[in-house]
Each structure stands twice: as structure tokens, then as C-alpha cells.
Amino acid sequence: MEDRYLLEKIRETGLAMDIDPGLKERVLKNLARDVARRKGFPQPGWGQLLWIQFSFVPWWLWASQLLAFGGLPFVEFLLKRYTAISGWQIFPALTVCVSAAGLLLIRELERHFSCRTMEIEQSCFLNLTQLWLLRVCCIAGADALALLTFSAFRARAWGFGFFPFAVYVLTPFFFSHAAFLFLFGHGKRGGLLAWLGTAVFLGACVGIQTAFPWIYALTWLPVWVGLFFAAAVCFVSQLMALYGKMEGEGVCWN
Amino acid sequence: MLELRLEEVTKRFGEKIAVDQASCRMTEGVYGLLGANGAGKTTLMRLICALLTPQSGSVTFCGEPVLRLGAGYRRILGYLPQDFGYYPDFTAEKYLRYLAQLKALPASILETKLEEIWELTGLGEARKKKLKTFSGGMLRRLGLGQAILNDPRVLVLDEPTSGLDPKERIRFRNIISAMGRERIILLSTHIVQDVESVADEILLMKGGRLSAAGSPQQMLSLAIGKVWECPAEGTLAERLMAQYPISNIRHEEGRLKLRIVSGERPTQDSVLAAPNLEDAYLFWQTEHAGQMGETR
Numbered sequence: 010m011e012d013r014y015l016l017e018k019i020r021e022t023g024l025a026m027d028i029d030p031g032l033k034e035r036v037l038k039n040l041a042r043d044v045a046r047r048k049g050f051p052q053p054g055w056g057q058l059l060w061i062q063f064s065f066v067p068w069w070l071w072a073s074q075l076l077a078f079g080g081l082p083f084v085e086f087l088l089k090r091y092t093a094i095s096g097w098q099i100f101p102a103l104t105v106c107v108s109a110a111g112l113l114l115i116r117e118l119e120r121h122f123s124c125r126t127m128e129i130e131q132s133c134f135l136n137l138t139q140l141w142l143l144r145v146c147c148i149a150g151a152d153a154l155a156l157l158t159f160s161a162f163r164a165r166a167w168g169f170g171f172f173p174f175a176v177y178v179l180t181p182f183f184f185s186h187a188a189f190l191f192l193f194g195h196g197k198r199g200g201l202l203a204w205l206g207t208a209v210f211l212g213a214c215v216g217i218q219t220a221f222p223w224i225y226a227l228t229w230l231p232v233w234v235g236l237f238f239a240a241a242v243c244f245v246s247q248l249m250a251l252y253g254k255m256e257g258e259g260v261c262w263n
Numbered sequence: 264m265l266e267l268r269l270e271e272v273t274k275r276f277g278e279k280i281a282v283d284q285a286s287c288r289m290t291e292g293v294y295g296l297l298g299a300n301g302a303g304k305t306t307l308m309r310l311i312c313a314l315l316t317p318q319s320g321s322v323t324f325c326g327e328p329v330l331r332l333g334a335g336y337r338r339i340l341g342y343l344p345q346d347f348g349y350y351p352d353f354t355a356e357k358y359l360r361y362l363a364q365l366k367a368l369p370a371s372i373l374e375t376k377l378e379e380i381w382e383l384t385g386l387g388e389a390r391k392k393k394l395k396t397f398s399g400g401m402l403r404r405l406g407l408g409q410a411i412l413n414d415p416r417v418l419v420l421d422e423p424t425s426g427l428d429p430k431e432r433i434r435f436r437n438i439i440s441a442m443g444r445e446r447i448i449l450l451s452t453h454i455v456q457d458v459e460s461v462a463d464e465i466l467l468m469k470g471g472r473l474s475a476a477g478s479p480q481q482m483l484s485l486a487i488g489k490v491w492e493c494p495a496e497g498t499l500a501e502r503l504m505a506q507y508p509i510s511n512i513r514h515e516e517g518r519l520k521l522r523i524v525s526g527e528r529p530t531q532d533s534v535l536a537a538p539n540l541e542d543a544y545l546f547w548q549t550e551h552a553g554q555m556g557e558t559r
Contacts, residue, residue, distance in 0.1 A: 041264055042325045053367045061364040067352075125348030129409065132312050132342040133365035134334050140365065 058135065062147045066117065073113045074148065078155040081106055085163065099167050103178050108185035110152050114145065115189045142252045149186055149244075156182060173230050176237045183240035190247035265291055265325065265416055267311065267447050269473070272320035274306050281306040283471035284320065289447050293439065295458025296451040297544060298468030304451040305345055307468065308421045311449065312342045324417065338367065341415030345422040345451075347406040351395035355386055355405055358394060359412060366413040380408040383438055400431035407438060418448045424457050436461050455541045467547055479540055486538035486546045491523045493533040503529055508549045510542045524549070 084102050118141055121127040131137040156178050164174035267289040274282040281303045298304045309315040310322055313329040313336060322329045329336045349358060359380065363373050381387035384404040389397065397405065403423060410418060420439075424432045432454075439448065439461050452458060458465060458479075465482055466473055477485075490510070495503055500519050503509075507529055511522035522536065523529050524546045538546075 038264065042266070053364075057364070057367075061361075065361050065364070120350075124350050125346055126350065127348070128309075128314065128344040128346075129342065129348065129362070130365060131314055132337060132340055133362065134338045134367040134413075135365045136334075136337060 053135070058143055059147065061135070061140075062143050066144065066148070067120075070113060070117045070148070074110055074152060074155075078106070078110065078152065078159070081159050082163070085166075097177075100177055104181040104185075107152070107156065107178065107182040111149075111182075111186040111189045114148050114152075114186070115193050117144070117148070118193060138252045142248060145186075145190070145248055145251075153179065153182065173233070176230070176233050180233060180237045180240045183237070183244040187240065187243035187247045190244070190251055194247065194251045265447055266323075267417060268323045269307075269311070270321050270323070272307075272310055272317045272322060274303075274310055274315060274317050280471050282310060282317070282473075285468075285471075285473035286320075287466060287473055289449065291444055291447060292463040293444070293448040293450065293461050295462030295465045296449060296468060297453065297455060297458060297465055298451070299453055299548070302468040303471040304453075304468055305421055306471075307473070308342075308419050308449065308451055311417075312340060312419055313337070336417075338413065339416040341410035341413060341418040343403075343406045343410040343420045343423055345425065347402060349394045349402065349405070351393065353394055354391050355394060355397070356390040358405065359409060362409045363412055368413055376412060376414075380412065383411075383441070384408045385434075399426050400428065400434075403427060403431070403435065404438075407435070411442065416446050418442075418446055420448070420450045422451055422453070424452060424454060432457065455544050459540045467544070469548065482540060482543040482547070483538055486524065486543035488535060489524055489526055489546050490536045490538040490542045491525060491529055491533040492536045493521045493523050493529050494518050495521055495530070499530070508545050510545050 081103065084106060085099065088099060088102060121130060121137060121141075127137050130140060157175055160175040160178060161171055164171045167174065169177070269285050269287050272282055272285045273280065283303075285303075285307060296304050296307070306315065310317055311329070313322070313333075316330060324332060324336055324339075353361065356377070359377060360373070363376070368376065381390060384407060386401060386404055386408065389401060394402065394405070403426075407420070407423060410420065423439075424435050427435065436457065439450065442448065444463075450458060450462065462479060464478055468474070493503065494515075496518055500521065503521055503523065507523045507525045509521055510524050513520050513522075522542070523533070524542050
């Protein structure tokens with residue numbers, strides 16, 4: 010009853026109103042423009058985004074990652090069988106293995122450039138930098154999980170608890186990945202001084218661990234935990250830099 | 264109504280100005296962007312695709328800057344770059360499925376869309392073949408296929424016919440003509456015939472400046488009374504070639520016949536000829552840049 014009363018009132022007022030045809034046309038045009046711009050599309054979910062990563066990452070990358078990490082027990086076996094190393098002496102070999110995994114990941118990111126697909130990919134809804142971010146997260150995440158699993162099973166054999174062993178192994182893993190991402194990102198774009206400075210710093214972080222393995226034994230664990238967090242921060246910052254900087258001239262092929 | 268607007272867009276690479284204060288307004292239709300190599304066409308297209316950020320000016324779609332629209336703009340954008348890259352080990356089908364995922368195409372319409380693209384591009388039989396076995400023409404057709412996969416409102420094609428044989432070029436033009444006019448299609452080329460039959464409007468670019476636009480008929484009208492056919496031999500031919508822009512030279516009855524684009528009669532025995540778009544383009548390039556007025 011109330012609705013009908015209101016409708017009648019609106020109609021009466023509407024009929025009495027002077028309609029500005031110009032304004033009406035502008036309003037209708039704006040409506041049409043907004044409808045055209047917001048043509049309905051569903052948003053892809055996280056599941057779909059992950060599926061893209063897993064379904065289109067080339068087989069050789071998974072195979073080589075498997076080889077790098079599947080090789081860890083094999084390397085460990087060889088070291089145990091043919092050398093007399095023990096305790097912290099295993100870490101340099103592990104550092105080399107985890108760094109190799111990072112190199113393979115960078116090779117995969119570089120493929121967009123070598124195949125010159127980056128311009129098309131950058132123009133898509135899920136653009137190249139987002140694609141890279143997801144890809145690095147997926148692959149590095151899978152690698153970190155593999156390292157944690159390895160640590161859980163093998164830490165005791167080398168006289169360590171799970172936590173210190175995992176921290177010792179994951180620190181060079183993140184440092185090396187950060188270094189590779191930096192070299193990859195700034196190799197495409199960036200100042201020479203910043204490039205050299207950061208490359209030397211990150212390289213030293215990995216290299217010192219490999220060249221002077223006794224540091225593992227001498228350094229107090231909380232310091233390593235601090236280093237681990239520093240490495241993780243370096244890795245995340247390089248990931249964000251890659252996401253933020255790889256635009257424009259960086260992806261346009263000439 | 265769709266509207267893509269460029270306002271005073273400038274893009275520099277170091278000292279070089281690639282696009283210099285380009286302004287235009289595009290609504291639904293096919294636009295041909297003509298210009299010599301190095302005129303700034305590719306940079307302009309990358310700016311329109313939001314791949315590059317201009318130093319000054321703005322590119323807006325329906326009133327919103329494309330850089331701010333971000334993913335929302337990329338969703339309605341189709342782009343075929345000049346240098347079309349592909350993964351050689353992907354099959355055509357895998358490549359399109361991959362890009363369909365990146366374009367967030369709903370799975371419910373993907374199969375229908377793929378079928379449409381196979382039919383439009385004529386690549387249905389080659390869908391299972393690896394891209395490294397594709398010819399240049401097949402790759403360009405696949406490139407167009409990926410650009411229209413998401414039924415884009417803005418379709419940007421950068422030199423889509425470069426390196427194609429005449430048959431493939433005609434095929435390509437037919438595909439573009441068949442795509443309908445409910446979107447903005449921008450097609451860049453340095454080959455005039457490529458836009459002659461398909462473009463509703465022509466944009467001209469020279470030295471980074473988007474200096475003129477008009478329909479093909481408007482462009483043609485510019486050159487009416489300016490195209491001459493002139494028989495010449497020996498030193499006269501040499502002098503004319505040095506003095507005037509020549510759109511064509513052919514041998515006829517043992518003599519050279521020059522097609523000259525000029526506002527004045529080159530020789531007494533020159534006769535006026537009906538201009539074609541190539542003549543009009545040459546005329547604009549050499550003498551009358553900037554005379555054709557603003558874009559609509």
C-alpha cells in the first residue's frame with residue numbers, strides 16, 4: 010500500500026519535472042561506458058593460478074630440480090662412503106646443491122626472454138611479473154619443502170638436531186636464490202654500482218659458507234638464525250624487486 | 264561506447280624522443296597506423312597496451328588511465344607484438360591454452376573459443392603440431408588467434424603482415440575484416456595496401472608525431488590533382504627522380520614512365536592520374552604533414 014503511494018508520488022513528481030535531454034544523454038553514455046568497461050569476467054582463483062604454474066612449467070625443470078634434491082642423499086652417500094668427513098663438513102656440499110637448484114630456476118625465468126614471449130605475457134591479465142612471482146614462490150617453496158624433509162630425515166646422521174640442520178641448509182638456499190634473482194632482475198635493468206655491490210654481498214654470503222665450512226662449527230646458532238632471517242628478507246626483497254621493476258623497457262623486446 | 268584516448272603522450276628513450284606529444288581519440292572501428300620504419304609506431308602501441316609508461320601525457324580507456332586500470336584493462340586487451348615470440352616445443356593448442364590461462368579465460372567457454380579460433384585462422388589441422396614446425400604465416404595467424412582469444416575490446420596488432428607472402432597478407436586482412444566493428448582495432452604497418460581495404464580511419468606517424476588522420480577517402484582526396492604520369496628518359500628521368508617523390512616507375516613501349524607525386528606539373532607532357540592510397544601517403548610524407556586535421 011505504502012509502495013503504491015510512493016510510486017504514484019514519484020510518477021507525479023517525475024511528470025512535473027523538466028528533463029534535460031543533454032544531461033540524460035550524458036548519464037546514459039556514462040552508464041554504457043561503465044558497462045562496457047566492467048564487462049563481467051570471473052576472477053581466477055588461487056587453485057587456477059597454481060595450476061597454470063604446475064601445468065606449464067617445462068618437464069625438464071621439475072626433472073632437474075628432482076635431480077638436484079634427489080641427488081642430496083646420493084651426495085651424502087658418496088661423502089660418507091669415500092671420505093672421512095663428519096658433522097659440519099657436509100654443509101659445503103649441500104650449499105652447492107641448493108645453489109644449483111636456484112640456477113635452474115633462473116634458467117626457467119630467462120626462458121621468457123630467450124623465446125621472446127614476455128611482451129605477449131606482460132599484456133595478459135596475469136602478467137609476466139605476476140607469473141614470475143608465482144613461479145618462484147611455487148618452485149622455491151617446493152625446494153624448501155624438499156630441504157626440510159631431507160633435514161628431518163638426515164640431521165641426526167650428521168650429529169645435528171632438525172632445527173639447526175635446517176637453518177644451516179636453508180640460509181645459503183635463500184642467499185643464493187636472492188643473489189640469482191638479483192642478478193637476473195638487475196641484469197635486465199639497474200645501476201652498475203648497485204649491481205656490483207649487491208652481487209658481491211650476496212655472493213660473499215654464499216661463498217664464505219662454502220669456502221670456510223668451519224664457520225658452521227664456530228658460529229653460535231642464534232647468529233645463524235639471524236643470518237637465516239637476513240637471507241629470507243634478501244630473498245623476499247629481491248622477489249618484490251623483480252615483481253616491481255620488470256616492467257616497461259625491461260620486458261619490451263627490441 | 265568504447266573510447267581510447269591519447270592525450271599529449273610523450274615517450275623518450277634517453278635523448279631520443281620515440282613518441283612526441285601524440286594525441287588522438289579512438290572509438291569502435293579499425294584504425295590503420297601508417298608510418299615509416301622507426302617512426303615510433305611500436306612504442307605508441309606499447310604505450311597503448313600499458314607495457315610502457317609515458318614520460319608525460321596519458322592513455323585512457325573509457326576515461327580511466329590504462330596504467331591505473333591495470334589487470335582490468337589487460338583483461339579486455341588483445342595484443343600481437345611485432346616480434347611474436349613462442350615456445351618452440353609447445354603445440355599450437357598448448358600455446359593457446361597457456362595464454363587462455365594467463366588471460367583468465369573461463370574454462371566453460373575455452374573449448375568453444377578454441378574451435379572459433381581454429382576456424383578463423385585455418386590452423387585446425389595443425390593444432391597438434393609443434394610451433395617450431397610452423398611457417399611464418401602460420402605463426403602470425405596463431406599470433407592473431409592468441410590476441411583475440413579473450414574477445415578483446417581493444418585489439419592492437421603491430422605489423423601483423425610483416426614478412427608474409429601476398430596470399431597470407433590477403434588472408435590476414437580478411438580475418439581482420441571479418442572480426443566485426445564492436446571493438447577498437449589498431450593495426451600498424453608500413454605497407455599502405457594492408458590498411459587500404461580494412462581501416463575505417465588512418466593515423467599517420469612521422470618522427471614520433473601522430474600528425475594526421477582521416478578516412479582512406481579523405482586521404483585519397485588529399486592527393487587528387489597531385490599525381491602525374493610522366494614519360495621520361497635519360498637525364499630527364501634522373502633529374503625528375505632527384506627532384507620529386509616517385510611512387511612508381513615502369514617501362515612502357517621502350518620508355519620509362521614515372522609516377523610523380525607533386526603539387527605542380529613536373530613536365531609539359533605529364534598527365535594527371537587517379538591517386539591511390541600509396542600516392543596519398545607519399546604526398547603526406549613529403550609535403551603536407553599535419554594538414555589533415557585532428558582525429559575524431
